[in-house]
Amino acid sequence: MNYLLLLFFCGGALLWRGKPLSKHWRIYPLLAVADVEANFLIVYAYQFTSITSVTLLDCATIPFVMALSTRFLGVRHTR
Structure with missing residues (x-):
């Protein structure tokens, strides 16, 4: 949900100002998934230390x- 809100507000602000999105916009969802998985694994690992x-x-x-x-x-x- 956090990444969808970032996309909506930041992407909307960029489009409103007339600035194009990055050429490689397709990599951002993959980075978001990797970030969520990394945060999950870190929090999960805390219970073992x-x-x-x-x-x-x-x-x-x-x-x-x-x-x-x-x-x-x-x-x-x-x-």
């Missing part, structure tokens, strides 16, 4: 995303 492990994994997300975005997207991070 302790709160300490969950906290450490959640805190490690930010440095990993920064490192991956630097490596694959060429982003330069500053303070």
Whole structure:
């Protein structure tokens, strides 16, 4: 439901402004399904671990995303 609302409001705003949608719009539903499945599996995995492990994994997300975005997207991070 969340992704349908995003499509409705954000896609509608883009069309209202006269901006075209991406050429590769067909990949967005696949990414939405992958995101929903990943969130489901993460929440499901929480029942098999302790709160300490969950906290450490959640805190490690930010440095990993920064490192991956630097490596694959060429982003330069500053303070």
